[in-house]
Amino acid sequence: MAEPTRPSDGMHPLDVMAPIDAETRRTMLRYMLVARAIDDEASLLQNQGALDLWLPCRGQEAAQVGSATAIGDEAVIFPSYREHAVAVQRGIDGVSLVAQWAGRTFCGWDPHRHRFFPYTLVLATQALHGVGYAIGRRLQNMPETVVIYIGDGATSEGDMSEAMNLAAVESAAVLFICQNNGWAISKPSHEQMATSIAERANGFGLRSWSIAADDPDDTYLACLAARRYVEAEQAPALIELRATRVRGHTTSDPHRTYRDPNELAVAQTYDPVAAYREKLYAAGVVDEQWLDAVEAQAGVARRQLLEAFAK
């Protein structure tokens, strides 16, 4: 039986104490398992030279799937470049997702169809696009909720400050979702800024929250509250999702050279996908049969990647 889950620390006590239904939780686990399979396979493919580059999202699956599920299918997403599990939630298959890292295209999916716009590699530029988009839709009397994903390091870029300020002044219906995985390549986030991301958003006039995003249930509830705020108030907000970057910035990043061995050892034991699978299994929300079926699905995704990219 699914227990009512409670929002984690830093949450504003809104009316999100209702239990998450079992089907939503199963769906979230499924996306996390498939995203993990794609991520693992892509890392292997890069290692063997079949992909030029891969940016792993291992350790951020709870943050990504929890938030993506909470914002719903109608919101239009302006991602950065590591939101692979969000892409999976939005129905993008592994081959389409990975194509740009094999040099075949700059975007392997149909952005309009999935309402998941192309990855942007110049950091924080998408923040201004998202705010402009929200303003534009409102002007055309077709208001849409806009979600902008961004990383912790990218919040230092001028465009992020400009976007938050603009969103506040325009009262744009935009939710900034900042995944703080603790690193901007080799620069730890405590060296990247003197005030927290959530505080800085506040400073510009945005409502903000900061949560540990290890568990998709907690993340889902917190992001749902954030989304409801934006939609009800028609005002911008920012939710900081604190996660762990298990691997390097990219597959070619020798992160052992700059990470403390103890910190790295602990990070490598961290697995939000395994943790959620165990949690749902123990609660009887999923069984062996269900897990086997998803494993098969993940296997298909891996095979498709091999077929498409392996030399």
Next chain:
Amino acid sequence: MTMTRPMSLAESLNEALGELMEDDPSVVLIGQDIGRLGGVFRVTKGLLNRFGAGRVRDAILAESSIVGQAIGMALSGLKPVCEIQFDGFVYLAMNQIVTQAARMTTRWNDQIALNLVVRVPVGGGIRAVEHHSESNEALFAHIPGLHVAYPSCPADAAAMLKYSCALGSPVIFFEPKRLYWNRKQQPRLGSESDSPVGARIVRRGSDVTVVGFGALLEEVLMAADRLADRVDADVIDLRWIAPMDTDTVLESVARTGRLLVVHEAVKFGGIGAEVVATVAERCGHRLKAPPRRLAPPRQVYPPADYEDDYLIDVADIVSAIEEMCG
């Protein structure tokens, strides 16, 4: 001032913007001081009253935001026409222009049209202070994915602006600021170009091809006029820097055998280099004399007192033509 007189560039653009906004509700304007003030050059005068603050938006003081949000608006279905207040401030928007606007349709595998105009007052000759007299068209010409418009007169500017607004591809739209309130214009041939992005022959001649654009075209025509009794100049208004209509230039050089390119921007790495290289490659064998560029040396634009020495004037153009044809 109520008596009828020729339209200035500012008035012509103002009229064109009004017509664009009247005809298409998806056209919106965004820029610093364009609403309540009507723009520092009054190009957007009266438009806030006519169309309201939703469509004539006084921007926050941040150029990256102006272009960045305009990109988002374009993605949302609008046709934004942005204004950067002065050429010297466009650099703050370069990231959004070059890495985003210019590349957006490629990144989307041509699944979108990106309607975006960035209007930029350009050039000197008005005793402006530092950074307010730049000529940076070559920087943008070099970027694939950008159209670069550089009109030389009010009527053409209006036509080019209308074309740019719904083009579906980003346009950097330069407006020669020393023409904003100028009401005198050298007579020029009124023939329509074959293509909306074509160059235009504004004076027919047979002795030398003189290529120019923007405000300096006035001086070129004055020089051609002054020399009319001894040299017959074929004068071409490029109109668009990118894409560049080199065919019109080639056709002219094939007739005259001589090429002079005149521009206000620094000669080194300037647009003239592209014109001369193309002519050399494709009809070098028709040249009777080495092709020339007449443009300022590679120096920072000087303080106002030294501006007249720095800028190319009618006498400079006359000398250059005489030397080439002598």
Next chain:
Amino acid sequence: MSDSIDILVPEFGHGLTDALVVEWLVSEGDVVERGDVVAVLETDKSSVDLLAEKPGTIAEIVVPARSITTSGSVLYKLDERP
């Protein structure tokens, strides 16, 4: 008795040279101090208050109200104080 000096229409900046004299706020024979508003001009860009450059007595109003003038033309003549 001092000779009158010519006070010229100033440059307005940004390439503006034409101006309409909207109204004169002084008449011939009025004494002005430096900085007094003597006339209101209007360019394509905006309204401009013309301030007296020098103290003295307005000797002659050369460009009448409601006519157009250009930068560098004589606008009015001034008898300077000795």
